[in-house]
Amino acid sequence: MARAATTSDVFNAIAEPRRREIICLLAEHRACSVGELVEAMSVEQPAVSKHLAVLRTVGLVTVSRHGKSRLYSLKPQGLKAIHDWASQFEKLWSRQLSRIKQNAERAAGARAS
Amino acid sequence: MARAATTSDVFNAIAEPRRREIICLLAEHRACSVGELVEAMSVEQPAVSKHLAVLRTVGLVTVSRHGKSRLYSLKPQGLKAIHDWASQFEKLWSRQLSRIKQNAERAAGARAS
DNA sequence: TTGACACATTCCAGTATGGGCATATAATCA
DNA sequence: TGATTATATGCCCATACTGGAATGTGTCAA
Structure with missing residues (x-):
């Protein structure tokens, strides 16, 4: 195919x-x-x-x-379909982003102390 | 190409x-x-x-x-890129959807009267 | 009707795909 | 080490794409 x-x-x-x-x-x-x-x-x-x-x-x-x-x-409705499909995974990337942020803050804290 | x-x-x-x-x-x-x-x-x-x-x-x-x-x-970050791109047009499709809804309601009102 | 303009469509060439099949590679086990 | 399992990769084929050039089509004006 x-x-x-x-x-x-x-x-x-x-x-x-x-x-x-x-x-x-x-x-x-x-x-x-x-x-x-x-x-x-x-x-x-x-x-x-x-x-x-x-x-x-x-x-x-x-x-x-x-x-x-x-x-x-x-x-624009067709573009909504794309948006909806991607929204399915929104939790995943926001969770990952917050984890990255936490790691960065923890690292910064470690450097400061 | x-x-x-x-x-x-x-x-x-x-x-x-x-x-x-x-x-x-x-x-x-x-x-x-x-x-x-x-x-x-x-x-x-x-x-x-x-x-x-x-x-x-x-x-x-x-x-x-x-x-x-x-x-x-x-x-999932890569999927966020897709989501963000589509978000650009969110106003357009929501506006269009509300217009469609309004038309439907107006038509229903006309039929009722 | 003829000509000009704004687009659409067709044909071509070069490229890349996705799946099937065979095979190479890496890791575990006897 | 040799055999087996789990994946990756290479090759082939039929298909489809994009851009360019040429050409077709529909609309307007004189």
């Missing part, structure tokens, strides 16, 4: 750095045309269009036509 | 479903040997070892030798 399709789910879709960049740009500005994205990123137009197609098929963006151009906007 | 390496960052590493499964298993049990993972998942041992190698290179797991077997355990 080969690597899963980028369009198979949100996890695969956001693995690509350019697509995460697009997501950030769409989050900052309410909606962007393809041309605006091309200008903001340093990527050729066909590449941007392809990335947008991936994001569209996994439901992370929507399109609307406005004259000659198309406006893409973010559909 | 080709697709980014699975080992290039945490986002690419967790794109693969088996690797997410391994992460969940390691979160449930404190630590697992390769054999335990092989048994829990329905994947051959070499495949599991390769997935673990990917997770190791991106820093999501650590290994320790215990006799003949090796115990893998989760290093």
Whole structure:
């Protein structure tokens, strides 16, 4: 079997750095045309269009036509899925972080005494 | 240019479903040997070892030798990075969700009157 | 209708993947 | 030491990806 399709789910879709960049740009500005994205990123137009197609098929963006151009906007619910998945492990990293902190404080105390 | 390496960052590493499964298993049990993972998942041992190698290179797991077997355990900080990235968009999806809810309530009110 | 513009799509090349299989390596035991 | 167990690694194949170049498609203006 080969690597899963980028369009198979949100996890695969956001693995690509350019697509995460697009997501950030769409989050900052309410909606962007393809041309605006091309200008903001340093990527050729066909590449941007392809990335947008991936994001569209996994439901992370929507399109609307406005004259000659198309406006893409973010559909953030898909990102919530990622967030929820990671939240599963929140206790683990906070516990670990507090342990690291405790160790550091204990070490500092030992040095002071 | 080709697709980014699975080992290039945490986002690419967790794109693969088996690797997410391994992460969940390691979160449930404190630590697992390769054999335990092989048994829990329905994947051959070499495949599991390769997935673990990917997770190791991106820093999501650590290994320790215990006799003949090796115990893998989760290093959850890497997952915090994912969580933090997604948190960036939290306002957007909560806003959208409340809007959807409002619309639903308004529609229900219109039907009632 | 023709031309120009904004995007989308197709084809190509180079690369890397994930699983299966065989095999190498490390550690324990008789 | 030799055998066995527990993993890791190397090789192969089919698959899929990303970017570039060229081309198709839809919309607007004159």
